[in-house]
Amino acid sequence: MRPFFLSFLILLIGLSCTIQAHADDKTLPVDKFKLLPILQDGRLKPLDTFARSELVRFSGKHTFEGQDASVWLARTIFDPATASEDKIFKIDNADVRHLMGLEERKKPLYAFTELTAGLQKTFPTVEQLIEQPKQNLSTEQTALLTVHENALQYTQLLRSMSLLLPLNVDLPSEFDDHKETTTYLDLKKHAIEIEDSIRTIIDKRGNDPEKYSAAEQRIAILGLQIRTIESAAQGNNLLRVIPSPLEAGDYLAPWDLVGSGQATWDSVPQIALWEKLANSWRDGKSEDWDNTLSGLLALSKTDTRPEIFYNKIAPFQSALIFYALSFLFALASMTFNGRKSLTLLSALTALIALTLQTSGLTARIIILERPPVGTLYESILFVGTIAPLFALLMELRLKNILGLLSASFMGMMVGLLAMSMADEGDNMKVLTAVLNTQFWLTTHVLCISIGYGWCLVTSVIAHLILLAQATNRITQDAVKKLLHSQSTLALTALLFTATGTILGGIWADQSWGRFWGWDPKENGALLIVLWLVWIIHGKIAGQFTNLQVTMGYAFLSVIVGTAWIGVNLLGVGLHSYGFTEGLFVGLGIFTLVEMGLIGALAFAITKHRSAA
Amino acid sequence: MKNASILIVFILLGAGLTLWYDQDTTPDNISAKEIVTEKNMQAVPDFTISTLDGKSLTLGSLKGRIVVLNFWATWCAPCVVEFPKLVALAHANPDISMILLSSDTNTEAIDRFLDKQTDETKTYLKDPDIAIARDDKRKITADLFMTYKLPETLIINKKGELAHKIVGDTDWQGDEIRTLLESLREK
Numbered sequence: 001m002r003p004f005f006l007s008f009l010i011l012l013i014g015l016s017c018t019i020q021a022h023a024d025d026k027t028l029p030v031d032k033f034k035l036l037p038i039l040q041d042g043r044l045k046p047l048d049t050f051a052r053s054e055l056v057r058f059s060g061k062h063t064f065e066g067q068d069a070s071v072w073l074a075r076t077i078f079d080p081a082t083a084s085e086d087k088i089f090k091i092d093n094a095d096v097r098h099l100m101g102l103e104e105r106k107k108p109l110y111a112f113t114e115l116t117a118g119l120q121k122t123f124p125t126v127e128q129l130i131e132q133p134k135q136n137l138s139t140e141q142t143a144l145l146t147v148h149e150n151a152l153q154y155t156q157l158l159r160s161m162s163l164l165l166p167l168n169v170d171l172p173s174e175f176d177d178h179k180e181t182t183t184y185l186d187l188k189k190h191a192i193e194i195e196d197s198i199r200t201i202i203d204k205r206g207n208d209p210e211k212y213s214a215a216e217q218r219i220a221i222l223g224l225q226i227r228t229i230e231s232a233a234q235g236n237n238l239l240r241v242i243p244s245p246l247e248a249g250d251y252l253a254p255w256d257l258v259g260s261g262q263a264t265w266d267s268v269p270q271i272a273l274w275e276k277l278a279n280s281w282r283d284g285k286s287e288d289w290d291n292t293l294s295g296l297l298a299l300s301k302t303d304t305r306p307e308i309f310y311n312k313i314a315p316f317q318s319a320l321i322f323y324a325l326s327f328l329f330a331l332a333s334m335t336f337n338g339r340k341s342l343t344l345l346s347a348l349t350a351l352i353a354l355t356l357q358t359s360g361l362t363a364r365i366i367i368l369e370r371p372p373v374g375t376l377y378e379s380i381l382f383v384g385t386i387a388p389l390f391a392l393l394m395e396l397r398l399k400n401i402l403g404l405l406s407a408s409f410m411g412m413m414v415g416l417l418a419m420s421m422a423d424e425g426d427n428m429k430v431l432t433a434v435l436n437t438q439f440w441l442t443t444h445v446l447c448i449s450i451g452y453g454w455c456l457v458t459s460v461i462a463h464l465i466l467l468a469q470a471t472n473r474i475t476q477d478a479v480k481k482l483l484h485s486q487s488t489l490a491l492t493a494l495l496f497t498a499t500g501t502i503l504g505g506i507w508a509d510q511s512w513g514r515f516w517g518w519d520p521k522e523n524g525a526l527l528i529v530l531w532l533v534w535i536i537h538g539k540i541a542g543q544f545t546n547l548q549v550t551m552g553y554a555f556l557s558v559i560v561g562t563a564w565i566g567v568n569l570l571g572v573g574l575h576s577y578g579f580t581e582g583l584f585v586g587l588g589i590f591t592l593v594e595m596g597l598i599g600a601l602a603f604a605i606t607k608h609r610s611a612a
Numbered sequence: 613m614k615n616a617s618i619l620i621v622f623i624l625l626g627a628g629l630t631l632w633y634d635q636d637t638t639p640d641n642i643s644a645k646e647i648v649t650e651k652n653m654q655a656v657p658d659f660t661i662s663t664l665d666g667k668s669l670t671l672g673s674l675k676g677r678i679v680v681l682n683f684w685a686t687w688c689a690p691c692v693v694e695f696p697k698l699v700a701l702a703h704a705n706p707d708i709s710m711i712l713l714s715s716d717t718n719t720e721a722i723d724r725f726l727d728k729q730t731d732e733t734k735t736y737l738k739d740p741d742i743a744i745a746r747d748d749k750r751k752i753t754a755d756l757f758m759t760y761k762l763p764e765t766l767i768i769n770k771k772g773e774l775a776h777k778i779v780g781d782t783d784w785q786g787d788e789i790r791t792l793l794e795s796l797r798e799k
Binding site: 185188189192193196245246257258259260261262263264265266267268271 | 654656657685687715716717749750754755756757758759760761764774777779780
């Protein structure tokens, strides 16, 4: 960590004096730019995704002052001197703002140039903080560390193309290649001669630059500039956009390519194109910009268009809106005694939402080249798609709007849960080694996720039965029908969760050498199975009344919540890839609300019955 | 129950297909990696140098021989250390052509360096398969090969393709190099 901070400090000094500032604020079209592939977190993604996730990291938003994130990225890497004035650093913590000496604003957004003094001021504190375990840090300390980490990441971005950008240098004639602009790479070619010249000057005049002639001073400054740029770029490997000529599938950042010695003659056209791209951006030459991007895309063997499409339509967020509309239409239809037009509208909007989600899942399968569920977040997306689908299938059979109501309600709720679980930025993660198997991801993971989906449908239907009975808005015949459907749903849920749990055991046996280890995740899966078995047996044996059975099925939402998300909060066991935090309070409130709601509905039903 | 049976059949079908796909693709993946490596062997671009003894040498003229192209300089400590070892390697392997391309700014520095070499190295340097040249303005080193850190060595196979790149110095008498050269001889 320390060398990074040091290079960061060097950058603070070097930033203002080396790279030429670009005066105009011309914005070129970025449609092709965002298609360029970049290797990050183990996978190739379009620059569009990278730009969005970086911007979200700094500012919490996907756009900057109404501009596409890719425009911001292009400015940041090609015109760093101008970009460092962009107010993108969101600092919500008032104590940190005070500590860094930042002025208070309506929106706490700051430019990198505004942060530099505060970063230097708080640097000694941060040096101490990074030595401490994260769990011992206060909220303010964590926020301060985050600001410094973000600033470091930002400096990497600012410097990522600095070896190709025109420099503000006064070139002595002997080192002048008569190029229109001089870059670090041009200077580097003369580095040996420059060093030789400096050595000769020092031998002749000593170490005091004041004794040097004007020409000698220019050479000394040139040497210093080369070293400053190099020091600031140390370890700069964030922007991995250039294919490695030596290792197929690997991509390198420009500085890494040159510094690691992995460049070959094959890298020359790539570097030349990136330099041309940077110049055309800075000069606002749209034709050059477009042609160079076409050249770079022609060299790229990766098709990033599916991901661009995915980013553009934001299927899961869009689906949420349609589910909300569907829910409102379904409610209105119920209010107006099942008006056909409203029911149709509700069905149509739910279908649009489902289509969006299915396209989203398909796009993720294509992009990630694996089954759709590999992380907790992805399981929420998947369940958020299949649970409404099952409810819609039920609606097809029952035709009583309850299926529509359940589908749209679940779509909304699970969609909101997915939004709250989404990491900042890129949510397409490369799988951890233990999960990297197509077979088990398709069988165990999908099976158990489908089981969660059926459980949720069962629970929602049970809630609706309770609600309808409590408000006395349902006939006994209709209740009978619904109870029958509820039993079928519960049996299907049991089938999938039990099969999924057994398949998980077989996978665990192959991966970890044992079928069952009483791991929290395994216990959670078993809990759902046992809960369903208990209710179903209680019903068959006549030990539970219909009301108790429905209450038990309604409470399935809490059981699923505990098994699906709750056990991950414990942070223990072998299923570490699913660990999460910060949802404890939410899950606790949900459990209490469910207990209160189910209890209250049951109380109302009992009261009705005794009154009757 | 009928619906549940259909679902089970679908799951089993899916599982079967995935298992078959997994088994079918695993061996392919391994061979694909080898093919990629083969594909990665690109033809090294041609260039011409003027050696210190005034001869002109083109890389393309060395096709059919294993070529070791070493980028070095007299001011580069690891280059200086490995220089005699490279010369010895070329002497011991007559089927190897060695090109030692220096980034020095003047020929005098190279001459001074060569004068300081041991008698054994000086004798080996008379070998016609060892070529020493100065890369004026680093046109080959930097402009053509994008080499900015010295030493760097390219090992080129008989077809004129890049077989191996070594960044920094290495043990030129070691097993790794011996095995590599053996494999290149067989191809």
